[in-house]
Amino acid sequence: MKGVLLVNLGSPDSTKPKDVKKYLDEFLMDPRVIDVPRWARILLVRGIILNTRPKQSAKAYQKIWWEEGSPLIVLSERLKNKVQDNVTIPVALAMRYGSMTLKKGIQELVDQGVTEIKTIPLYPQFAMATTETIDVKVDELVTEFFPQVTITRTPAFYNKPGYVEVLSKSIGESLKGLDYDHILFSYHGVPERHIRKSDITNGNCKMNGKCCFKMGSPQHEFCYRHQCEITTVNVAKKLGLERGTYSTTFQSRLGFDPWLQPYTDRTIERMGKAGTKKLVVVTPAFVSDCLETLEEIAMEGQEIFHEVGGEEFTTIPCLNDRDDFAELLSKWIDEWRIVDIKTAIA
Numbered sequence: 001m002k003g004v005l006l007v008n009l010g011s012p013d014s015t016k017p018k019d020v021k022k023y024l025d026e027f028l029m030d031p032r033v034i035d036v037p038r039w040a041r042i043l044l045v046r047g048i049i050l051n052t053r054p055k056q057s058a059k060a061y062q063k064i065w066w067e068e069g070s071p072l073i074v075l076s077e078r079l080k081n082k083v084q085d086n087v088t089i090p091v092a093l094a095m096r097y098g099s100m101t102l103k104k105g106i107q108e109l110v111d112q113g114v115t116e117i118k119t120i121p122l123y124p125q126f127a128m129a130t131t132e133t134i135d136v137k138v139d140e141l142v143t144e145f146f147p148q149v150t151i152t153r154t155p156a157f158y159n160k161p162g163y164v165e166v167l168s169k170s171i172g173e174s175l176k177g178l179d180y181d182h183i184l185f186s187y188h189g190v191p192e193r194h195i196r197k198s199d200i201t202n203g204n205c206k207m208n209g210k211c212c213f214k215m216g217s218p219q220h221e222f223c224y225r226h227q228c229e230i231t232t233v234n235v236a237k238k239l240g241l242e243r244g245t246y247s248t249t250f251q252s253r254l255g256f257d258p259w260l261q262p263y264t265d266r267t268i269e270r271m272g273k274a275g276t277k278k279l280v281v282v283t284p285a286f287v288s289d290c291l292e293t294l295e296e297i298a299m300e301g302q303e304i305f306h307e308v309g310g311e312e313f314t315t316i317p318c319l320n321d322r323d324d325f326a327e328l329l330s331k332w333i334d335e336w337r338i339v340d341i342k343t344a345i346a
Ligand SMILES: C=CC1=C(C)c2cc3[nH]c(cc4nc(cc5[nH]c(cc1n2)c(C)c5CCC(=O)O)C(CCC(=O)O)=C4C)c(C)c3C=C
Pocket: 009, 010, 011, 012, 024, 032, 033, 034, 053, 057, 070, 072, 123, 127, 129, 130, 188, 189, 190, 191, 252, 254, 285, 286, 289, 290, 291, 292
C-alpha cells in the first residue's frame, strides 16, 4: 500500500531555553546546515553558538508561541489533516528536527500497512539545509530500520504551475484594496557557499549573477538562489506587478560568512530611509508561518521600518493550511497514487 509523509523543519518542544538548546543542537549539528568538518562544527555550535543563542531564541519563541504549541507545527498539522481528508491513502506528518521525528512518521505509515512512501518536503525551493537533509535522513532510516519500504521523493515545486497559481492567488488576495509602495519577497537565506556546493555545473557558478539568474536550464535543479528568484518572477508575472515595485531579499543569516544578498533587514532599513512609506513583505520560502515570519519579519522587520520613518508595514501570511494548497498537494498525491494502477490497466 502507498502512503505519504509530509515533512517540515520542526520546532523546540517548548519555549524553555533547555528545550530550545536541545533543538538547536540537533539542527545546527546537521552537516548540511553547518557544513564544516565535524570538529569545527562542535567547536562552533557547542563551544560558541549554544552558549548564548538558546536564551535569545527562547525569548523570540515566547513572543510567537500559541496555546496549542509552535505555530509551524500546529499549521503543518492542520495542513496534514486537510490533505488526509482529501485522499484515500494514509498521510503522516514528521519534522526533520525535534520530537516529531522522521522515524516516528515512517513507523506510523508502516503500522498502517504502507510499503511505498512518497515524501513531500514542505519547501518550495531546494536547499542543502532543507530538502537534501530530509532526503538523506529518510534514506538512512529506510536502510537501517525499514528495508521493506520504497521511497519516492518529491522535488522542489517552486516552478510547478499549480503552486505558482496558489501562491499568486494568496498574495493577490492580501494585496486587494491595499495601497503599497513596494513588495519584498523575503526568502530564508543560506551561506553563499551552499549555492556553490549544490552547483552541478562543475564550478560554473561564481555568484556573480550570470549563472543563477539564467532561465530555463536543468542546471538549476539544485540552485536555491535561482529557485527563489524564479518564484518571485513567476508570481510577479501572474499578478502583473510592475518592474521596480517588487524585489527579492534574504533573511535570517547566522554567523559571519557571506550569505545570499540583499539582506532583508538592511533592505527594509534602506527603503524606509529612502522614503518608502508603505511596505509589504511576503515570505515564499516558508510554507507555514513560523518564528522567522512571525517574529523576525512581522515584529522585528516592522520595528526597523517604523524606526526609520516607514508608516505601513504589511506581512502576507504563508500558504499554511489554505484549502487550495491542501487541494494542490492532494492532487499531486492522487497523481502519484494512480501511476501503478494506470500501468496495470495498460
Ligand atoms: C525555508 C527554508 C529554510 C532554510 C533554507 C534554512 C536554512 C538555515 N537555517 C539556519 C539556522 C536557523 N534557522 C532557524 C529557524 C528556521 N529556519 C527555517 C527554515 C529554513 N532554514 C524555519 C522554518 C525556521 C523556524 C522554525 C520554527 O520553529 O518556527 C533557527 C532557529 C531559530 C533561531 O535561533 O533563529 C536557526 C538557528 C541555518 C544556519 C541555515 C542554513 C545553513
